[in-house]
Amino acid sequence: MQLSAKRKEILIYGISMAALLLLLKWLETHFIIYNYRLEIFIGAISITFTALGIWLALKLVKPKVETRIVEKEVYIDTSLQTEINQKEIDKLGISKRELDVLGLMATGLSNEEIAEKLFVSLNTVKTHSSNIFLKLDVKRRTQAVEKAKRLNIIH
Amino acid sequence: MQLSAKRKEILIYGISMAALLLLLKWLETHFIIYNYRLEIFIGAISITFTALGIWLALKLVKPKVETRIVEKEVYIDTSLQTEINQKEIDKLGISKRELDVLGLMATGLSNEEIAEKLFVSLNTVKTHSSNIFLKLDVKRRTQAVEKAKRLNIIH
DNA sequence: ACCAAAATCACCCAAAAGTGTGAAGGAAAA
DNA sequence: TTTTCCTTCACACTTTTGGGTGATTTTGGT
DSSP states (O other), X not given: OOOOHHHHHHHHHHHHHHHHHHHHHHHHHSSHHXXXXXXXXXXXXXXXXXXXXXXXXXXXXXXXXXEEEEEEEEEEOHHHHSOOOHHHHHHHTOOHHHHHHHHHHHTTOOHHHHHXXXXXXXXXXXXXXXXXXXXXXXXXXXXXXXXXXXXXXXO | OOOOHHHHHHHHHHHHHHHHHHHHHHHHHSSHXXXXXXXXXXXXXXXXXXXXXXXXXXXXXXXXXEEEEEEEEEEEESTTSOOOOHHHHHHHTOXXXXXXXXXXXXXXXXXXXXXXXXXXXXXXXXXXXXXXXXXXXXXXXXXXXXXXXXXXXXX
8 A cells, every 4th residue: 555645744643642652651650750740741742742743744734836937938930920911912902813923932933833833824824923013013023022021911 | 122923933832832831730730630631631732732833833934945947938029130140151151242132132123233233244243143043052033032031141 | 694803824025034154353361 | 372262244045034915714793
């Protein structure tokens, strides 16, 4: 049978108390009690059991838990948490497909690669990108990406 | 005179003990002690002083502190404090002039416009940009800008 | 069902971007 | 001093991008 720490402490206390009472009984039936005054005997008991109480309390009291909060710095890629500006997209009249192209454009893909990814022809991508440039009022894809990122249209 | 909390506790304990001993003395000189057995009397004292000891211990002993460390994630906005990564620049072997070109490239300027800004020829800018693509291991200017920003080589 | 916007694609042409090679001058390092 | 790297530039060539026009199909909303 496995005893918990606290039950063990209580058991030790009980045994100690029983042993002490036995000692007292022995002292009583023998010489000490008649040679010394009752007050001294009681004082000794008081001190002993006070000490025992203190010892017991120290053993039993569960430690106060102090929660210490340590700040852990987490660097978050801001590009992942900037919410896209749907209002701006609507204002500029950029369509879903154009946004797709714009997004892939921003990753550095060529029109040919974008066409492959979207399963459309090169000409379609060209049309989309031309429309994007018109709507964003820019001349080149690099400008389009720069402006789109600045306006939070893409990540 | 101002008493500290601990001294006050000890004083209360002393007074309580004195009062108890007085009570015992009174009980002794009167009827109780003669009507009941000494063992019961001693048991009562034991219990009382154990309780007092426990109370004293709880009052006086400063609580055991168990420190529990909780990590709190602090999100740091990297976009506002992006400092350029000189180590990365050195590692890639990108020269000052190439960095100039790369920076202007990121703003969406054409090679022609970059050449005008830097007072060099179009061919020079082309050479620089080609070298940049080699060093960054990319194929196009859009990829170069994307990677450079990701590596904090440029703003 | 109809209309407008969106998405698709083609063709041509011009401009811009990118590749490869070579070369000359200058500054800093070995 | 020699070497190396940076910077500058040129020329030829290919690829990519962008502009303009026009056309067909799909889709979403009244």
